[in-house]
Amino acid sequence: MSYTGWILLTAALVGASCGLIGVLLILRRMAMMADAISHTVLLGIVIAYLMTKSLHGIHMLIGAAIAGLLTAFLVQWLHSRGIQQDASIGVVFTTMFAIGVILISTSVGNVHLDVQHALMGEIAFIPWKVTTLPLIGTIPVATGILALILIIVLGIILLFYKEWKITSFDPALAASLGIPVVAMHYLFMTLVSVTTVAAFDAVGAIMVVAMLITPAAAAYLWTDKLSVMLVLSSSFGILSAFIGYYLAVWIDTSISGSMAFTTGIVFLVSILFSPSHGMVGKWRRTVGTV
Amino acid sequence: MFSLLPSNTQWVLFSTMMLGIAAGMVGCLAYWKKQSLMSDALSHAALPGVVLAFLLLGEKNLLVLICGAAVSALIGAMCIQWIQSVSRIKEDTSMGMILSVFFGLGIMLLTIANRSGGNQSGLDGFIFGQAASMIRKDVYIMSVLALLVIFIGIIAFKEWKIYLFDPSFAKGIGLSVKTMNAVYTFVLVLTIVIGIQAVGVILMAALLIIPAISARYWAHSFRTMLLLSALFGGVSGAGGTLVSTYGAGWPTGPFIVITSSAIFLVSMIFGAEKGMLLQFLQHRKHKRDLLVNWNIRTAEKEGER
Amino acid sequence: MTVLSVQKLTVSYRKNTVLHDVSFDIPQGSLTGIVGPNGAGKSTLLKSILDLHPPVSGSVTFFGSTFQKQKKRIGYVPQRGSVDWDFPTNALDVVTMGLYGQIGWLKWPTRRHRAKAMEALEKMGMSEYADRQISQLSGGQQQRVFLARALVQEADLYFMDEPLAGVDAATERAIMAILKELKEKGKTVMVVHHDLQTVKDYFDHVLLLNHTVIKHGTTEEVFTAKNLTETYGGTLKVMKEGVDHVQLITQ
Numbered sequence: 001m002s003y004t005g006w007i008l009l010t011a012a013l014v015g016a017s018c019g020l021i022g023v024l025l026i027l028r029r030m031a032m033m034a035d036a037i038s039h040t041v042l043l044g045i046v047i048a049y050l051m052t053k054s055l056h057g058i059h060m061l062i063g064a065a066i067a068g069l070l071t072a073f074l075v076q077w078l079h080s081r082g083i084q085q086d087a088s089i090g091v092v093f094t095t096m097f098a099i100g101v102i103l104i105s106t107s108v109g110n111v112h113l114d115v116q117h118a119l120m121g122e123i124a125f126i127p128w129k130v131t132t133l134p135l136i137g138t139i140p141v142a143t144g145i146l147a148l149i150l151i152i153v154l155g156i157i158l159l160f161y162k163e164w165k166i167t168s169f170d171p172a173l174a175a176s177l178g179i180p181v182v183a184m185h186y187l188f189m190t191l192v193s194v195t196t197v198a199a200f201d202a203v204g205a206i207m208v209v210a211m212l213i214t215p216a217a218a219a220y221l222w223t224d225k226l227s228v229m230l231v232l233s234s235s236f237g238i239l240s241a242f243i244g245y246y247l248a249v250w251i252d253t254s255i256s257g258s259m260a261f262t263t264g265i266v267f268l269v270s271i272l273f274s275p276s277h278g279m280v281g282k283w284r285r286t287v288g289t290v
Numbered sequence: 291m292f293s294l295l296p297s298n299t300q301w302v303l304f305s306t307m308m309l310g311i312a313a314g315m316v317g318c319l320a321y322w323k324k325q326s327l328m329s330d331a332l333s334h335a336a337l338p339g340v341v342l343a344f345l346l347l348g349e350k351n352l353l354v355l356i357c358g359a360a361v362s363a364l365i366g367a368m369c370i371q372w373i374q375s376v377s378r379i380k381e382d383t384s385m386g387m388i389l390s391v392f393f394g395l396g397i398m399l400l401t402i403a404n405r406s407g408g409n410q411s412g413l414d415g416f417i418f419g420q421a422a423s424m425i426r427k428d429v430y431i432m433s434v435l436a437l438l439v440i441f442i443g444i445i446a447f448k449e450w451k452i453y454l455f456d457p458s459f460a461k462g463i464g465l466s467v468k469t470m471n472a473v474y475t476f477v478l479v480l481t482i483v484i485g486i487q488a489v490g491v492i493l494m495a496a497l498l499i500i501p502a503i504s505a506r507y508w509a510h511s512f513r514t515m516l517l518l519s520a521l522f523g524g525v526s527g528a529g530g531t532l533v534s535t536y537g538a539g540w541p542t543g544p545f546i547v548i549t550s551s552a553i554f555l556v557s558m559i560f561g562a563e564k565g566m567l568l569q570f571l572q573h574r575k576h577k578r579d580l581l582v583n584w585n586i587r588t589a590e591k592e593g594e595r
Numbered sequence: 596m597t598v599l600s601v602q603k604l605t606v607s608y609r610k611n612t613v614l615h616d617v618s619f620d621i622p623q624g625s626l627t628g629i630v631g632p633n634g635a636g637k638s639t640l641l642k643s644i645l646d647l648h649p650p651v652s653g654s655v656t657f658f659g660s661t662f663q664k665q666k667k668r669i670g671y672v673p674q675r676g677s678v679d680w681d682f683p684t685n686a687l688d689v690v691t692m693g694l695y696g697q698i699g700w701l702k703w704p705t706r707r708h709r710a711k712a713m714e715a716l717e718k719m720g721m722s723e724y725a726d727r728q729i730s731q732l733s734g735g736q737q738q739r740v741f742l743a744r745a746l747v748q749e750a751d752l753y754f755m756d757e758p759l760a761g762v763d764a765a766t767e768r769a770i771m772a773i774l775k776e777l778k779e780k781g782k783t784v785m786v787v788h789h790d791l792q793t794v795k796d797y798f799d800h801v802l803l804l805n806h807t808v809i810k811h812g813t814t815e816e817v818f819t820a821k822n823l824t825e826t827y828g829g830t831l832k833v834m835k836e837g838v839d840h841v842q843l844i845t846q
Binding site for chain 1: 321324325326327330334373376377378379380382383384385386387389390391392393394395396397398399400401402405414417418492493495496499500502503506537539540541543544545547548551554558564
């Protein structure tokens with residue numbers, strides 16, 4: 001496959017997996033939790049690097065998953081001790097992120113990790129770091145990991161589809177039916193963390209938030225069915241990735257920034273023109289009734 | 291110790307301390323307005339404004355950059371409101387979107403600025419904060435604006451109190467909630483934009499959030515909380531800046547955050563209000579009292595028999 | 596026969612004790628109204644009985660056994676305000692959720708499950724709204740959907756948190772008809788209720804609650820002016836409500 005082909009495939013994988021996770025994120029009112037986790041996985045990655053001295057994919061994923069769970073746990077703990085939910089999120093992620101940045105810029109700064117990369121991603125370099133897999137052949141490492149993540153995310157969402165639905169809609173009923181609501185919450189946080197870290201290489205920490213939340217919010221304006229929302233959201237994610245890439249190439253700028261910006265455009269179009277929940281649809285209905 | 295530092299560092303320290311005090315106060319207001327994460331969204335949303343102002347002007351003039359940042363943050367705030375009011379998107383989603391999409395736009399523009407500016411423009415410092423890069427004029431601008439925020443915080447103290455705790459009562463005594471909202475948004479945005487050079491857009495929110503919740507562990511009145519929050523903010527601002535001067539190229543923001551987190555940790559453990567140590571001791575005492583009472587009661591029962 | 600036995604239940608949120616030393620036994624086939632002032636811990640009582648909010652001390656037994664073993668026989672209708680009605684789902688789907696416990700892990704709802712849910716919707720007079728997105732339903736219709744969802748659970752013991760709050764008269768009648776029917780089938784129902792005027796007509800048992808059990812028994816025995824004053828005596832506003840009611844009863 002061509003250089004551009006790999007980049008587009010990688011970006012599409014990010015868009016699809018983030019789009020799926022994002023739907024559950026916004027329905028569970030955890031959008032800002034995703035923001036927090038996208039920052040704190042940096043600390044997980046740095047510590048994983050300091051312990052193993054390698055930047056291997058699997059270490060990063062484990063480090064990130066632990067950091068993500070720790071974030072979720074600490075936020076919950078502070079909240080249970082009487083601090084407002086969003087203030088607890090604010091304390092936990094800024095502190096962990098600051099520690100991560102300090103570790104990078106003071107002790108490991110001269111190595112392959114750098115803050116710029118973590119924040120903005122370097123999708124342009126992804127096709128150069130390749131590995132050879134049996135049956136599949138030579139593929140970029142990041143692309144391989146992202147494909148694996150997409151399969152895992154899709155699998156877990158489909159396997160527990162009705163459990164996700166009920167724990168998101170009515171956790172009290174779910175618990176009374178004996179569905180382990182808390183375990184599902186932490187499983188979900190783990191999914192968010194590993195998706196974030198897998199997307200890290202491509203789009204960076206903060207732009208992954210855009211990929212997670214915005215396509216899902218746009219999809220929410222087009223449909224009243226959860227299954228359709230999942231499909232739409234990942235399609236919007238892929239679409240934003242493609243348009244974002246070509247926009248970035250056209251005006252010669254950051255690819256990840258441009259992808260994040262494009263998700264915003266997709267949302268803007270949705271909120272203006274969606275027939276069911278957009279401005280135009282509403283306006284037409286008001287005019288129609290008068 | 292202070293006088294041993296180079297005079298420029300002294301000035302920078304002074305300005306980050308003022309910034310910390312202002313942020314501590316405004317953070318206290320934001321905490322009670324339950325808008326801690328709003329400050330995070332707005333500080334990220336400021337980035338495209340900073341870069342655009344730079345691109346239009348072609349040079350790094352702090353005052354202009356601050357104006358750009360403020361306009362962009364305000365547009366962000368308006369978008370967050372607008373999205374919620376016209377659709378079924380909830381506040382957290384709307385904040386997360388504006389935060390990341392604006393930041394993405396900021397990064398796009400920054401890449402262009404860095405490419406065309408050639409001189410690396412020094413704008414990268416706005417992401418994590420680079421207090422050392424501030425020139426004397428920047429220091430003056432920052433200090434004056436921070437003092438303005440502090441002044442507004444103090445002079446309208448009782449109005450803030452009513453506005454935050456009982457908005458309907460505020461309306462009843464003729465205090466315009468609309469005006470207060472406008473003033474609140476003004477000081478919030480102002481604090482954020484003056485902080486972004488020293489602390490950076492990503493971590494600016496911490497300086498607004500952490501001192502306020504640390505103060506909660508010591509104060510039981512709004513006044514004490516506001517004062518303590520300002521104090522903690524000031525100490526974090528100056529302390530973090532001081533530490534970051536020890537290493538070449540160390541970013542200021544993360545060290546300011548770590549300083550305030552350390553204060554938070556101490557407050558959470560030793561705080562006089564709901565601190566963990568105190569709660570532990572109370573709990574133990576309570577248990578012992580129960581035990582003593584129980585013993586007395588059994589003794590009494592034995593006696594009755 | 597006792598289907599639910601609560602013994603010395605104490606529940607607290609952080610430092611505040613919400614329920615203290617609550618004990619009562621619920622006989623099979625009873626329709627009990629849980630009545631008490633705002634903040635008396637009515638919802639908390641249901642939540643801690645259902646293990647949603649773990650108690651500090653005390654024990655709850657269902658059918659002489661534990662919640663975990665008997666949860667398939669227990670149905671719960673949360674407060675209408677506790678969920679986000681903008682959720683992308685329709686009325687039929689919400690009712691089907693009542694069956695998720697029976698369907699089990701890794702399986703999807705089948706046509707049979709949907710037919711059952713449809714039947715329950717029909718019973719609540721809601722079949723024509725099956726495809727509606729739930730935010731497009733009125734408050735009363737939403738409550739009917741919730742009740743239909745409880746019906747498909749085919750439980751033996753139901754807990755309902757304010758099912759009659761903010762619903763129209765027709766819905767109130769429909770819901771009460773269903774509750775009476777459940778009772779006639781030998782099912783047991785506990786309902787958090789806020790409207791003192793209707794207690795006598797609706798319930799055969801009453802549990803007066805204000806942080807602890809003030810009185811519990813048949814409506815005739817328990818629902819008296821004296822007991823109500825004891826339950827509501829507190830803030831001025833509530834006092835007045837209580838006094839009004841005392842007049843109502845003496846009439």
